[in-house]
Amino acid sequence: MPGIFNIVAYLRYLNKSGTRHSVHSPFVYTLVDEVLKNNSPNEAFQKISHLRRTMLKKTQVIEITDFGAGAKEKKYSFRYESVAGIVKKASVTEKYGKVLFHLVQHFKPQSIVELGSSVGISTLYMALAKPDAKVYTIEGCTTKSEQATSNFRKMEAKNIVQNIGRFDVVLPDLMQQVGKLDFAFVDGNHIYKATVSYFDTLLKNAHNDTVFVFDDIHWSQGMERAWNEICDNEQVTVSIDLYRMGIVFLNKQLSKQKFVIRF
Numbered sequence: 001m002p003g004i005f006n007i008v009a010y011l012r013y014l015n016k017s018g019t020r021h022s023v024h025s026p027f028v029y030t031l032v033d034e035v036l037k038n039n040s041p042n043e044a045f046q047k048i049s050h051l052r053r054t055m056l057k058k059t060q061v062i063e064i065t066d067f068g069a070g071a072k073e074k075k076y077s078f079r080y081e082s083v084a085g086i087v088k089k090a091s092v093t094e095k096y097g098k099v100l101f102h103l104v105q106h107f108k109p110q111s112i113v114e115l116g117s118s119v120g121i122s123t124l125y126m127a128l129a130k131p132d133a134k135v136y137t138i139e140g141c142t143t144k145s146e147q148a149t150s151n152f153r154k155m156e157a158k159n160i161v162q163n164i165g166r167f168d169v170v171l172p173d174l175m176q177q178v179g180k181l182d183f184a185f186v187d188g189n190h191i192y193k194a195t196v197s198y199f200d201t202l203l204k205n206a207h208n209d210t211v212f213v214f215d216d217i218h219w220s221q222g223m224e225r226a227w228n229e230i231c232d233n234e235q236v237t238v239s240i241d242l243y244r245m246g247i248v249f250l251n252k253q254l255s256k257q258k259f260v261i262r263f
């Protein structure tokens with residue numbers, strides 16, 4: 001259930017957002033056309049939808065460890081949730097999964113880093129979009145990671161490298177292994193300080209064409225603050241706010257501009 005904060009944030013977004021026709025940047029115009037408005041069917045979408053439907057029927061309850069915002073002031077907390085409940089609550093929706101898929105097909109990254117695999121739905125959208133890319137995904141909760149492993153096997157996705165552990169512990173070492181970072185999807189631990197710090201760590205391996213995607217940028221005041229700070233970072237040129245997700249580019253050939261696009 002959205003709270004009053006989310007309702008106000010959404011109204012603010014609606015008020016600020018424009019359509020493709022209000023975009024005067026050829027780079028962003030093409031992106032809207034080829035990524036956001038891309039309705040072409042793909043076998044991968046059917047496969048992932050089928051997997052999602054199967055998972056939504058799984059009443060099996062698993063013990064989960066929460067290292068994110070849900071742990072509040074503690075470092076982590078435990079609770080029990082059904083697999084169906086996890087997918088319903090936390091997995092990327094089909095609409096935004098397709099955005100990830102088309103972004104990967106459009107920008108053709110070789111190395112993709114994901115923070116927050118959960119049971120692997122978003123990971124699969126990115127991995128199936130470009131089977132010759134490598135998708136490094138991190139998840140703190142072992143039981144969710146096990147569900148993801150089984151999903152990756154079922155979908156025969158062989159380009160995914162799973163890492164289990166807390167983001168702040170795993171990420172620095174992982175980035176040494178990744179080297180040059182082409183694409184990052186940050187979808188976990190939705191708190192201000194953590195989000196900005198993951199961005200700073202990822203930036204060290206970024207280059208002119210790296211694409212960053214952040215989920216839940218209007219989820220809380222803290223996430224809005226993190227998003228605004230990321231957009232204002234001196235290395236960032238173009239940022240695109242789609243309400244649920246935010247996309248950031250470092251491309252120096254583009255002039256600094258913040259877009260809010262009705263999606």
Ligand SMILES: C[S@@+](CC[C@H](N)C(=O)[O-])C[C@H]1O[C@@H](n2cnc3c(N)ncnc32)[C@H](O)[C@@H]1O
Nearest residue numbers: 067068091092116118121122140166167188189
């Ligand atoms: C919103 S879910 C990810 C959903 C997934 N990207 C998808 O769309 O299918 C966020 C995940 O991040 C994990 N997570 C949150 N904070 C973390 C942290 N500090 N370290 C490791 N994992 C964390 C949670 O366990 C959770 O599974």
